[in-house]
């Protein structure tokens with residue numbers, strides 16, 4: 115066990131966990147931030163996507179000890195009122211089916227738009243390919259990313 | 266208007282004013298942590314009045330509607346309350362939806378499966394709304410001294426035009442609780458709807474996009490421990506021994522023990538399908554600590570029955586295809602005689618592998634079992650069956666068992682089998698503590714309850730003019746006999762023979778979205794294409810000819826045929842028009858149609874140019890599911906179903922080596938991804954005012970057939986073996 119102070123959604127949080135603990139489980143089990151989902155644990159599905167200094171990152175393979183002073187943003191911290199353009203577009207297009215993968219999809223999409231405000235279809239697909247949606251909401255996700263890009 | 270008897274669950278209409286007050290939140294406190302929108306918080310009433318088990322009206326006119334059935338992404342949590350709200354005649358913006366707990370006294374069939382929630386809930390949901398509206402009208406009539414018949418309702422407002430009286434539902438809600446529950450109520454005429462048939466967004470949408478706790482895995486409660494299981498690494502193996510001592514002292518670990526999840530004397534239901542009798546449990550403070558202990562734990566397993574490999578399943582299924590069925594499932598005319606005189610014979614064999622459900626949210630459940638009571642909370646499609654098993658497993662009467670459902674991160678049939686919830690309860694009972702059982706992805710994928718592996722052989726005979734005169738189908742599956750003998754083209758061919766076999770194996774299987782149809786439809790529709798080609802006919806027209814036959818001069822007893830040929834032909838005609846079938850699109854196209862789970866679906870699928878596995882450019886889909894409750898959600902569901910069918914038939918497979926699943930996570934088990942998904946999807950509905958049927962499954966099966974047929978147009982070769990990505994022609998030379 116060791117104590118770590120990490121920057122999450124603009125607040126410093128202190129946790130006492132094993133250094134090998136992935137950020138995913140620190141968020142979920144220790145900080146009550148359950149929006150970041152567990153899907154595979156091996157960086158294959160994207161359900162656990164967070165922003166690490168603005169870059170979409172899989173929290174399931176990011177150990178707490180490697181975070182250092184980096185800024186972490188989770189789905190809960192993407193916007194104060196749930197009104198980030200990507201979140202709004204997701205609602206407008208009624209993207210979610212079961213909804214489980216969507217926090218990860220939204221985090222990947224918002225990081226993409228931050229770097230590339232006007233992505234082509236191919237760029238969207240490449241950026242989003244690490245995020246599986248078992249319910250098959252892919253066509254609507256693309257629609258929503260484009261809608262968010264416009265706003 | 267239609268007059269119906271109010272006859273749903275016996276307690277649904279007993280007023281219980283004791284429950285009338287109190288806030289929104291019932292049951293488990295974690296649900297209280299879900300933030301409501303600011304508008305909802307501001308508009309919460311001071312008092313709620315329960316008019317029946319399905320709904321409460323607040324003193325300010327807000328309405329809470331209970332959604333009785335489990336939500337697995339099929340969107341019943343939005344569409345079922347829409348039906349109640351329609352008959353209640355309230356404005357949708359004033360409705361708050363709550364997930365109902367298991368309550369067999371009030372609700373009937375609280376189950377998500379077989380695409381039946383809407384179809385079977387249709388009447389009772391309408392009655393619940395209509396009964397409450399009746400009581401509100403009566404209350405207003407008494408208050409104003411007028412006849413209830415003269416009172417009209419709209420958007421939650423009662424109006425008596427002659428006297429100029431008008432009041433919101435909230436003002437009459439209290440008085441309405443004293444009105445006698447009517448013996449019969451009037452329902453609106455189909456077609457006279459203002460909520461049904463309009464686009465309504467997912468009621469959980471705002472919570473989903475902000476990451477609020479909704480799912481089973483999101484349950485965290487005071488003093489809760491985390492549990493994981495270790496199950497045998499291979500089908501055919503069972504627990505022998507383990508050395509747990511060193512693991513028990515790992516950080517955060519509370520206990521490690523071998524236990525009987527299902528002792529022999531437990532009374533099981535079908536819902537305990539793939540139950541593994543003996544498991545190892547690891548219980549600790551946190552998920553990561555349990556995962557670490559799981560890795561370190563050394564368990565010895567022993568062989569209990571055969572260790573089967575995929576090569577064995579394949580050979581055994583293939584040999585069943587050579588074997589006639591003693592009593593054929595259906596036999597019309599004489600296929601042998603017809604084949605003997607046929608001008609052309611077409612014959613093909615199709616196959617598909619095992620599939621795992623792979624819901625994005627792995628299996629999990631919260632349980633707190635004490636000697637006094639059992640509280641269970643989690644993602645389950647069959648809470649009623651779970652309760653039955655728990656009565657036996659925990660030795661507790663049903664009254665002491667509370668089951669609540671969370672939103673589910675996918676179901677696809679997997680959560681029909683609540684073995685994980687029984688395991689959670691058993692672990693909690695043993696630990697005497699609240700426990701959340703969590704399956705790792707690997708546990709989830711290698712645990713069983715799979716879509717069976719299948720093979721089917723078709724043989725068709727055509728006469729000189731290209732008429733279908735004989736059809737023979739023989740199918741086999743692992744633990745499942747695959748064939749629906751009375752489905753199309755039964756009834757449309759004079760000589761018809763359907764035979765089926767099941768191969769018993771110890772690899773556990775279960776319902777997987779559109780059971781059996783998820784394979785047989787694609788195979789049948791691909792074969793139909795081959796037959797049409799041999800007949801020299803357009804594949805869509807060829808199918809319509811057969812439906813004509815089934816309409817005008819059905820073979821055998823038409824009652825026996827498990828489809829309505831007019832509605833079947835209807836979707837084909839609609840898709841033909843919408844996709845401009847027959848005009849040259851310049852793209853490779855395939856068509857397919859199928860009927861299952863009471864709904865009809867036809868698709869035209871178009872591929873992009875190029876490659877071994879060209880991408881789907883566009884799907885045009887026509888659906889007949891009767892009245893469409895929520896067109897937006899219905900389209901979403903249909904899109905998802907088609908992508909599911911196309912994705913799995915193209916990429917996915919689960920294989921075995923000596924009983925061990927060879928894929929245990931998404932690195933080796935391939936699912937469709939963004940860059941492989943269909944680019945455009947168009948969905949059209951047949952507008953016929955017939956009572957609604959389900960949509961969770963019916964769009965999936967035909968998509969595989971339409972894909973196969975388009976692939977043939979694109980590549981010039983037929984795809985017989987799923988996953989198609991591996992179905993390469995043998996190397997020549």
Ligand code: FES
Nearest residue numbers: 153154157160174
């Ligand atoms: S849980 Fe991290 S990528 Fe799947």
Ligand code: FES
Nearest residue numbers: 212213247248249
């Ligand atoms: S919405 Fe269910 S997994 Fe994406």
